[in-house]
Amino acid sequence: MYLNDESKELKDIAIDESDVGPIVAALQMVFLDSLLQASQEIREYQIHTLCPIQLHEGILKSDTTNTYINSWYHNGFSTHGLIDNYIYQYGIDLDSIGNNQYKYKSKIGINYMALASELKKLPFVLDATSSSCIGDGSQIEIIDNTSDYIHLIYSYGWGDCPAGCIKRHYWEIGVYGSGIVELIAESGNNLP
Incomplete structure (x- = not known):
């Protein structure tokens, strides 16, 4: 279900920069945090968004x-x-x-x-x-966002992903406006 403002955006051809800015900032913070040893899995498995x-x-x-x-x-x-x-x-x-x-x-x-x-x-x-995507793979999902916080779930999929990944591992991450990135939870199948 969409709010009136959200359903209007679904029909807009241009992508509103105000929607993109906070997401890019959060991803930059996640990237900077990924340089730490604690985020080795994100680098190793190249977690990324689907279907550009x-x-x-x-x-x-x-x-x-x-x-x-x-x-x-x-x-x-x-x-x-x-x-x-x-x-x-x-x-x-x-x-x-x-x-x-x-x-x-x-x-x-x-x-x-x-x-x-x-x-x-x-x-x-x-x-x-x-254009549509063929297959499945690693994804980023935005759960919640405010002006100073974005809640993301990264997932890494494997096992016959062209037909739909059989297994998936998740990292739930909070990105704060101050630049702090917090690993909230980790779940799913054991990594290969």
Whole structure:
């Protein structure tokens, strides 16, 4: 369930920097703390967030004879006002991947699910989706955050992760605005 403000953000294409800043700061603190011997496991197993590709590309289907899509593919602009606004605002390029499908991608991370939703409203776009991840792996989940505290859970997955990790180990971490990083709990399967 989402609050009204949160559900609005799900539809925004741009990612609000105020949402990103505290998370980046927390991850920087976790990284600095990971230089300590006590955090050897995080370095050894390369705990990281999943699927940065989801912030940088999507797939759309359109008739290959459509002049807007052809112009975008060949010239870098579409001559359609809304699409050109997205192209210029988010730096979106288009590549053909065959069968009336195109991969659209940006250099900056944006909400591709919201962009796909907007593109699907255009009569000449047959379908649009965000790129999806294949498989499973290590993850970072934000449990809670305030202006001076972020609660994270890092998980390391292994064992047939392309189909969905069979085993998983967790580290629950609190990052304080003062720079203190606290290991709250550790659980899950024994590390390999």
